[in-house]
Amino acid sequence: MQSLKRYWKTYILGGALLLVLFIMAETGFQVRAFAQERYADLQNFSKVLNLIQQYYVEEVNTKKLVYGAIKGMLRELDPHTNFMPPEMFKDFETETSGEFGGLGIEISIQNGILTIISPIEDAPAWEAGIKAGDKVVAIDGTTTKGMSLAEASVMMRGKKGSKIVLRVVRDNEDKPRDITVVRGSVKIKSVKYTDLGDGFAYVRITSFIENTSKDLQKVVETHIKNNKNMSGLLIDMRRNPGGLLDQAIKVSDMFLKQGTIVSTIGRNKNEKEVATASKKGQYTNFPIVILVNEYTASASEIVSGALQDNKRALIVGQRTFGKGSVQSVIKLGDGSGLKLTVARYYTPNGVSIQAEGIHPDIEIEDVDPDAFSKAIVKSVTTREGDIAGHLKGDREKAAEKLDVKEGAEEGALAWWKDVGSKKDEKLSPRDKLFKADYQAYQAFSYLKAWDTLKALTR
Template sequence: MTFRTGLLLGCAFLAGIAAGPQIAHLSLPAGSSLTSNALAASLAKDSDSDSPAENFRLLSLFGHVLEQVKANYVDQVSNRELIINALNGMLSGLDPHSSYMTEKQYADLQTRTKGEFGGLGLEVQADDSHIRVVSPIDDTPAAKAGIKTGDYIVAIDGKNIDGLPLDEAVQRMRGKPDTKISLTLIREKTPKPLIVTMTRAVIHIQVIKSALYDSTGYIRVSEFNEETSPGLEAAYRKLKADAHGHLTGLVLDLRSDPGGLLNQAIAVSSDFIRNGEIVSTRARHAQESQRWDAHGTDITDGLPMVVLINGGSASASEIVAGALQDHQRAVLVGEKSFGKGSVQTILPIPGDGALRLTTARYYTPSGRSIQGLGIVPDVTVRETREDPGYSIREADLSHIIKNQGGNTAKPPTRVDLPPIVSSIPGEPPANWPAFDLTKPVTDFQLQQGLKIVRAMATGPHTADASPANLPRHD
């Protein structure tokens, strides 16, 4: 498949990226307007024909509605605003991940993939005229303020934003560094709205963190940008050096990783898989389909691995998890992933920003599509005992593309799981301490992952991660 900028995988806009496309005013030839009856007749045909006559009727319909709104709407409105709304409606009506970007929004997106941008550090997404948090990014104002995946933002600085377009809400959240902003949040099972005050900052995305727990390495990937694969490889080299060359296992943490660049997902997968397919994509036209294979190296030389996933693991992180699961290279621990199995291409429009358009579905090495289904871990372990009530995943969004073309919804049957898996509890015990991001001993999923990877290497190990040995920033 020929792409103009490269592939982008992700499930949301980032707070700090605005929208506002420009397009030339659409005018119709003199005498080409349709009467109301003719318009109704044209709509009633509901034709899928792409004939010139049908195209002319539909463009005439668009022009007629445009002029009626301009002439009769309660407030004066510009052509630009109306056509912006039309473009946004055109793309959002296709699927949740296609969108239009202005030149500035496109530039901000490019800056973000390089690892630095301004804002709060929030991944947000439109959800039925509401703004939902997909994920806070590690070590950002949003994460430090305790904003959680699934929170709904209903007001900014005390002003209601219900029904506000996503791009406008994002623009309001942006601002100069060191300025205050308050968000009003609705959270499941919380009786009253939460008001969170933060200070805007220039966000430096630290996509890789690592820690050494005894002889077990831990690497967290918060998203997939241009720094991810080289950062992961550097972190692994440092872990190996800190362990004096005696690492016995590795935990790769992809929880709440919303995705990013496809080439980085392929590169990370290839760091652990020696041979075979990593991922394939199938586009509208068969000749544009592609497949990527491993490059013949495993930086760990076959070290036992556990991968942590949850409902916030989406897109590029699902590609990595799916590849490692299908190759039985790692044991997946945690909760079912988000289920975004589509690929977006950035198509620049010179002088007018870019389109972010869904152009293909992707498939794991075994040929399955996880679109709307997600990846089910090999060992299901919940983060807390609390009933989540509901969780928003791809299948819950409007206008999602169909899951089709896959040969199975399940990964290959595993016969290599260590015996300890049968004794791993599915949720924390009643006396388990409340989860604290700064204290690994409170992270129930991590602790079970450590037990499993240690069992894979040397047998059961009971030592937990020490609070004094926190993940360091590499």
Template sequence: MLKHVSSFVLLSVLSLCLPSWAEEQISGSNATEQANEETDKEKEQVKKLEALPLEELRIFTQVYSGVRASYIDEIDDKTLLEYAIKGILSELDPHSAYLDASSFDDLQMQTTGEFGGLGIEVGMEDGYVKVISPIDDTPAERAGVESGDLIIKLDGESVKGLSLDEAIERMRGEKGTDIIITIVRESENQPFDLTITRDVIKVRSVRSGVRDEYYGYIRVAQFQLHTGQDVVDALAELREASPDLRGIILDLRNNPGGVLSAAVDMVDVFLDGGLVVYTEGRVEGSNKKYFADSGDLSNGLPIVVLINDGSASASEIVAGALQDHGRALVLGTRSFGKGSVQSVIPISDDRAVKLTTSRYFTPNGRSIQAQGIEPDIIVERVRVTAVQPRARYTEADLSGHLENDNGEEESKAEDRPEADTDLQNKDSQLYEALNLLKGLSLFQQKQAQKEADKKPEPEASTHANLDS
């Protein structure tokens, strides 16, 4: 009898709480209709609750009662219920989570670009912490943490069995304190340790500069609330620095994502209207479409987007949208593949639930989830080594050689510039992107010149003077 009473009590509690999750503001002047609609919704929720498996609810109450009564340490009901909530969310997917006061504050700080920690975006894989990407100019990035690394120990203690939130909490600490993380990396034969000094992380969302006089470089490290405007400002600065700008590289490598609206704003800078991304979900209001306004602020300049396996979420939206619209070529390696949207649902003043509520799709209907964005041109990041030394002699070095028929200056071996291998060795993907952009620009110039050469000269007027 007691078992059935426990199940009934839990069912009653759920029936009282659940309608508030789906509560929506209803506009209208007819209060009676509004009340009827709310009543209908509650009835629908109660029907769903009545269909819940009572046997499983009975088992839950038994486990709860057993832990409460027999666990080695006494745990209060508030803590146990919080554990139960965390357990539900942790089993859904890697991105749904219960946010306590500390986690909620951290999430809010990340959207504005300043928070404490090591500077890595992480997830869980096989019970270990997986690095999605290190954030630019942070302790983790400077220490050599790479995308794809598995963190198996923190200060010598295994992370196996910890939730993601618990692991993150252990990585936090006061500025200036050290933590030793043990990493498993595919390219290494055995695990190794890295000592990282904690710091306050201030993420600079956008960096920019001119490469080789005519080509703009815009690096987006993370999508924050103001990233779209930052990209607009960066583009204006590039035009001022190089009035004859011929192309743009958008570097989204190791960008873990961030605010969805910021990704839409960034695409809007380079797209002359059209669909950017759309979402599909089960809950009312989760099916949405996001569009770019008319007007391409870059005036159709060639664009190359750089991505890798650390490019996730919002950065995949940008790459996919520009790729689908034929607005940019995507170069690098396949992206991370996070194609789901998380909604933060506040449940009190300082607590919330981060819940996966929908999936997003590129304008052409591609799902990014667990697939990622496939680059148009696959380029791995490598170190470049010359195959053979440069030739020591040319025709111009030979004694008695013929002169150039057009009177051009001779080109001897010692006068020929050597290739700049610094960028090739430091960042081979950026080097290839720059070469591709130069090729696109050169091709456009040649095509424009070809069309100009085809235009016939305007004919002189042959109107007769009718009065003569």
């Protein structure tokens, strides 16, 4: 009996060993096959490079050829994967510190066309009249067709004080226009604040750079100190092209007690990285409304998604841009750099931001103040109820009993009558903001009505 057990034990162990050896042999074969295939491809590249070096009609710059080959390879991938030669990579590193030279714009490739995602406020491009959504068809007379983001970036950079001409196509315009921009130093102020009165605050976050979370905390602390409390916070992230992921996480963490902020999933679906709230959120007890639009992208979408899914904020405005991919930046040996897409962002509810964006809880269409003002002035007519001392109607009497203003309008008409028709010299900073910005006015009305709207965030 003992010998029989030993026999079966030996048989099982032998079979397991053969299985392991078979798997190792199969895996080894696959690895060798992959290596041989890659070697053959690299051998072809090496042969072509060698032939060019030996027989091309003129002397060639080998490094230039290699850089060109790398750029060509990356064109087969998404537009956010870029190779940056040493000088360009050096410029890239300075951009996230908050001060750099150039035009001050965020660009992307949309449907093969170089497109302005957002001009940075107060930067040269902003001052020259470049707008989000402008399609750049030529730079200094050179067509942008087939141009990569990295190549466009190189052409747009130059000495401070030098000029560049961008030919742009703008929606609802028949002909392209040439806009001259004077290059200059771009110092980003990523957090801008306006006191809205009655304890309410407006904060515009223009981008996420290395000091954004600290600057936002200072603004909130100052407001609470001056007003003794925070009745509500309106965060404006329209035209915010994004920036540093760690800053988006820190900003989200400030307003959350707990929960997931964002998760990233790369090629291996089992390797999931999750950023969660630290449970140290200082500002968790006042209402927040976040205003977004179609040019709200990347890091700003992460903050919007985190606070929306965790039922911490009401998102209003328009569906966001949908830039939900993660790039890693790798510095290479010669000082050049590779910006490589390695993963996708997912909101706490597991929804991919990529190409989908963040859907607002309440949509608010934009209104051109000048166009609306001209249209409303033409349509204004005096009615019986507008005449002083008029005989009151039944509805007007009922409204007085309920302490409701008769004729209280909603939407754009209410905005125009409240602040849109007033003279600038008579306006407070709050009203100056709202006169030029219907969406912000509407977003603030939702913030003030937070208790009524709580159900929308559940």
